[in-house]
Amino acid sequence: MPRVKVPRKSTSVDMTAMCDVAFLLLSFFILTTKFKASDALAVTTPKSVSTKVVDNKNVVLITMDKEGKAYISLGDEDKDEKEAVIDLIDQWKGLSLTAAEKKSWLAPSSYIGVPFSQLKSFLQLTPDQVKNFKSPGIPVTDTANNEMEMWVRAVQSAYQGKKMNLLLKGDNDAKYPVFKGIMTALKKNEIFKFSMVTDPQGVPEGTDLWKTNQRNPGKATDAE
């Protein structure tokens, strides 16, 4: 009987193919990744079933942080509007801001979270100092002295003739009175619709909205 010769095979596998796959995936992820823009203000937004993606054009962002402090910031592309806003505030409040102070507001991703009384000194801070500066927030809860109202008015006149995209980004833990203060500021300026930035979440099964989505799939759900 002839002996069957079992050839001894090496256990080492050729890794080249695996390496190719790994780097292919790696390049895919590198190219598709959009890094989260490091926000100056850390805010965890609540979840909602809304599927409308935020439009990033002509953004006017009002932020509420978890301590209930309000901030305002404008999109970086809208340099002219930014300038107009600070000019108007300067004029109305008689703050006599210098060109250098206005320039620090024109810097990218700048925000304002101080009352008018502190605005001048806030704008004098260097970017490093701003990072460590604890903003007291724009006063909104006091009905008699809702400074957000004036900011919104300035923003509104700066964006005249343009469609501004008013976004409200609030933290989960912000208290309702702050939200109400901002709503009042908007209402006083005859702004009755705005968008709230949220994180997407699935629609619970069996609910009315879920049934509607099943009937006409692919349609964006929006609370309009």
Place this chain on the structure above:
Amino acid sequence: MAEMDTSSGGGHKKGPGVKKGKKLSTRVDLTPMVDLGFLLITFFIFTTTMSEPTAMRLFLPKDTEKPEDQNKVKSSGALTIMLGKDNGVFYYEGELLPDGSNFKSSGFKDIRQEIITKKKSTNPEDFVVVIKAGPESTYKNTVDILDEMAINEVKRYALVDIVDVELQLMKATENAGK
């Protein structure tokens, strides 16, 4: 593949005194490279933000001083939801009875069932949800309850200021639960 034929196929023969150079394999072990590749992949997967933030539209009613301009709510079709502290939810149907006996406490999990029940049992024309957020409630609670309106397709709802009676009832219920 990543290997080369290193055998000098029929090259010149070296003299007897010449030492033969050791043939080194050009085959490289790629395992560490694969490891590194996958490590980086995991890193990018975790840092990628796949979900873009979405926007929720909110329409506010205009404040009207004149009572005749205000929409009257048929009280039987109203469901009033109040938001208290520590994610507490309270509600009553129709009008609040003087003794507060129809004031019930609920939670974010159970309120949906209440809304569905009320929606089914009421004439769609009259159905309206009144949302009253207390000063202790958070922004998350407000968004959650507005989201609940979207989930249950409540067409008419309003954000209204809370009144003292309700606030006190809410406080009393909160304290009783402790």
